Amino acid sequence: MQLSMKIDKSFGAFTLSVDFTVSGDRIGIFGTSGSGKSTLVSILAGLVKPDSGEVALDGDNLFSSVKGINRRPEQRRIAMVFQQHSLFPHLNVRNNLLYGYKRCPAEYRTIDFDTLVAVLKLDGFLERGVTNLSGGEKQRVALGRAILANPRLLLMDEPLSALDDSLRFQIIPYLKSVSEQFGIPYLFISHSLVEMRLMADTVLAFEKGVLVEQTSSEQLARNRMGQSFSGYINLLKLGCPTAESGLFAYPWGTSKLLLSVGSDRKASMAELSSKDIILFKQHPEAISARNLLECTVRSLFNSGGKIGVELECAGNTLIAEIVQDAVNELCITPGSTIYAAAKASAFRMLPN
Amino acid sequence: MFLDTSDIQAIWLTIRLASIVTAILLVVGTPVAWWLARSRSRWKGPISATVALPLVLPPSVLGFYLLLAMGPNGPLGHLTSALGIGALPFTFWGLVLASVFYSLPFMVQPLQNAFESIGDRPMEVAATLGASPLDTFFTVALPMALPGYLTASILTFAHTVGEFGVVLMIGGNIPGATRVASVQIYDHVEALEYAQAHRMAAVMLIFSFIVLLALYAWRPNARNLLRRG
Numbered sequence: 001m002q003l004s005m006k007i008d009k010s011f012g013a014f015t016l017s018v019d020f021t022v023s024g025d026r027i028g029i030f031g032t033s034g035s036g037k038s039t040l041v042s043i044l045a046g047l048v049k050p051d052s053g054e055v056a057l058d059g060d061n062l063f064s065s066v067k068g069i070n071r072r073p074e075q076r077r078i079a080m081v082f083q084q085h086s087l088f089p090h091l092n093v094r095n096n097l098l099y100g101y102k103r104c105p106a107e108y109r110t111i112d113f114d115t116l117v118a119v120l121k122l123d124g125f126l127e128r129g130v131t132n133l134s135g136g137e138k139q140r141v142a143l144g145r146a147i148l149a150n151p152r153l154l155l156m157d158e159p160l161s162a163l164d165d166s167l168r169f170q171i172i173p174y175l176k177s178v179s180e181q182f183g184i185p186y187l188f189i190s191h192s193l194v195e196m197r198l199m200a201d202t203v204l205a206f207e208k209g210v211l212v213e214q215t216s217s218e219q220l221a222r223n224r225m226g227q228s229f230s231g232y233i234n235l236l237k238l239g240c241p242t243a244e245s246g247l248f249a250y251p252w253g254t255s256k257l258l259l260s261v262g263s264d265r266k267a268s269m270a271e272l273s274s275k276d277i278i279l280f281k282q283h284p285e286a287i288s289a290r291n292l293l294e295c296t297v298r299s300l301f302n303s304g305g306k307i308g309v310e311l312e313c314a315g316n317t318l319i320a321e322i323v324q325d326a327v328n329e330l331c332i333t334p335g336s337t338i339y340a341a342a343k344a345s346a347f348r349m350l351p352n
Numbered sequence: 353m354f355l356d357t358s359d360i361q362a363i364w365l366t367i368r369l370a371s372i373v374t375a376i377l378l379v380v381g382t383p384v385a386w387w388l389a390r391s392r393s394r395w396k397g398p399i400s401a402t403v404a405l406p407l408v409l410p411p412s413v414l415g416f417y418l419l420l421a422m423g424p425n426g427p428l429g430h431l432t433s434a435l436g437i438g439a440l441p442f443t444f445w446g447l448v449l450a451s452v453f454y455s456l457p458f459m460v461q462p463l464q465n466a467f468e469s470i471g472d473r474p475m476e477v478a479a480t481l482g483a484s485p486l487d488t489f490f491t492v493a494l495p496m497a498l499p500g501y502l503t504a505s506i507l508t509f510a511h512t513v514g515e516f517g518v519v520l521m522i523g524g525n526i527p528g529a530t531r532v533a534s535v536q537i538y539d540h541v542e543a544l545e546y547a548q549a550h551r552m553a554a555v556m557l558i559f560s561f562i563v564l565l566a567l568y569a570w571r572p573n574a575r576n577l578l579r580r581g
Contacts, residue, residue, distance in 0.1 A: 045476075045480050046479070046480075047476050047479070047480070072479070072484075073476070073479035073480050074479050074480075074481075074482045074483055074484055076480075077482070078480060079480050079481060080476075080477070080480040082473065082477065084473070086473050086474060086477045088474060088477075088478075088492060088495075088496070089496065090495040090496055090498075099478070099481050099483075099491075100481030100482055103481060103482035103483055103487070104482055145481065146480075146481070149480075149481045149482055155480075
C-alpha cells in the first residue's frame with residue numbers, strides 16, 4: 001500500500017498541514033490528543049473535506065482540489081474502526097458483521113464470513129444483540145465488521161483506548177490478524193508508544209497538526225525515551241515459568257528472569273522500563289535485585305538529554321536509560337561488557 | 353345508546369382526519385426533521401421557528417391565514433382551482449391540509465430530537481462500510497429513530513384529535529365532512545345538551561389519558577417532548 005497526502009485543513013485556530021508519502025502494510029499514526037491524527041484519518045476516509053491538497057491511495061486519487069475530485073466515503077473502500085465500537089444497536093452481531101459485506105461488490109469479496117468468525121472467535125454470540133456484549137467483544141465485532149467490508153485499507157482510530165488494560169492486550173492479537181490473516185493494509189492510530197511497536201512498522205508522528213517524524217516504530221520509541229515519563233518500555237518474550245523461591249522463573253533467551261508476578265505456566269510477555277535497569281561496571285558480589293545479567297553494550301544513543309544503552313543480553317536486546325555522568329563513570333563504549341540488574345517487582349506482565 | 357349517530361359520525365371523522373394527517377406528516381415531517389437535525393445552514397434557525405409557529409400562534413390566526421391562502425383569491429386556492437379540485441375551505445381535505453400545518457411541530461420536533469440523539473458517528477460508520485446516504489438513512493437512521501417515530505405519531509394523532517380553533521376556521525361545522533368530535537361537543541353545549549356533551553367529553557378525556565399513559569409507559573422521558581409541545 002502506498003499513501004500520499006498533501007493537504008491543508010483549518011478548524012478555527014487549529015491547522016493540519018501535512019505532506020508525506022508512506023509505503024507499507026502496517027503504518028502507525030502517532031501523536032498526543034490535539035495533534036491532528038484523528039482529523040487526518042477522517043480526511044482519508046472521506047468524512048472530512050480538506051481545504052486544499054491531494055490524497056492518493058495506490059495511485060488512485062481520492063481527493064484533489066486542483067482536479068476537483070472528492071470521492072465519497074462509500075466509494076473509497078476504506079473501512080474504519082473507531083475508539084468507541086459504534087455498533088448498530090438495532091442489529092444483532094451477525095447483521096452488524098454483514099453490514100459492509102453486503103455492500104461490498106462481489107469482485108472484492110475475498111474474505112468470507114465463516115473464516116472471519118473463526119479467526120475473531122465470534123461464533124458463540126452471532127445471534128445476540130450487541131448491547132449485551134462486553135467491551136472487548138464489542139470491539140471485536142466492530143473490527144470484524146470493518147474487515148468483512150473487504151476494504152483496501154483499514155483505519156483503526158485508537159481502537160484500544162476505550163478498553164481497560166487487560167482487555168487492551170487481549171484485543172491486540174485480533175488487530176494484528178488484520179494484516180497477518182486477511183492481508184489488509186492498515187493505519188493504526190494511537191498515542192501509545194507500546195501499541196505502536198506492537199502494531200506498526202513505519203510510524204508517522206504528528207504534533208500540533210504537523211508531521212514531525214517518519215520513522216520505524218522501534219526508532220520512534222527510542223527517540224521519545226528521554227521525554228517519556230515511563231522511559232523506553234522493553235517488551236520481553238518469556239517462556240513458560242516455574243516456581244522458584246516464591247517467585248516466577250521465566251526462561252528469556254538463553255537466560256532466565258525472576259519475576260514477582262506471573263501467570264499459570266503460560267508463555268507471556270512482560271514490560272520492563274529502561275528506567276528500572278541499573279548498570280554495573282563489574283559483577284556486584286551481592287545485590288537485592290533478583291535479576292543480574294551479563295550483557296554486551298551494542299550502542300549508545302541520545303534521547304532528550306538521557307543516554308540510552310542498547311544491550312545484548314542472553315540473545316535478546318535490552319535498552320537501559322542512564323545519564324551522561326554514568327556513561328563516563330562506567331566507561332561504557334560499544335563492545336564493552338556490563339552487568340544489568342532489575343528487581344523482580346520491576347516487571348509488568350502483559351495479559352495474554 | 354351511549355352515543356347517538358351524529359356523535360359516532362363525528363368520532364369516526366376525527367379518527368379518519370387524525371390518521372390521514374399523521375400519515376401525511378410522517379412523510380412530510382421526516383425530511384424536514386432530518387434536515388433540521390443534520391444541517392448547519394444559516395436557514396436552520398428561520399425554518400425551525402417556522403415549524404414551531406403553530407405551538408405559539410392562536411389557532412384562529414393560523415386558521416385565518418390558511419383560510420385566505422385556500423380561498424378563491426389565495427395562492428393555494430388558485431392552485432386547487434387550476435388542478436380542478438375546487439376550493440378547499442369547508443371541506444374534509446381543507447381540514448386535512450390545515451391540520452398538517454397545525455400539527456407539523458408535533459411530528460417534526462420529536463423526530464428531530466431522535467435524529468439528533470443518534471449523532472454523526474453511526475452515519476459515518478455506515479458510509480465507511482459502503483452505504484450511500486439514502487441507504488444509511490433507511491438502514492441506520494430510521495431504525496435507530498423508531499422510538500422517536502412512535503412518540504411523534506402518538507403526539508401528532510392526539511394533537512389533531514384535540515383541534516378546535518383551526519377546525520372551526522377552516523372546516524366550519526358540516527356533519528360528516530368537517531364536524532369533528534371537539535366541535536360536536538361545542539354544539540352539544542350550545543344546544544344545552546349537557547348529557548350528550550358529557551358523554552362525548554368523557555370519551556375524549558379517556559382517549560387522551562390512554563394515549564398519554566401509553567406514551568409514558570413506552571418512553572418515561574416523554575415529559576420533555578410534551579413540555580416542548
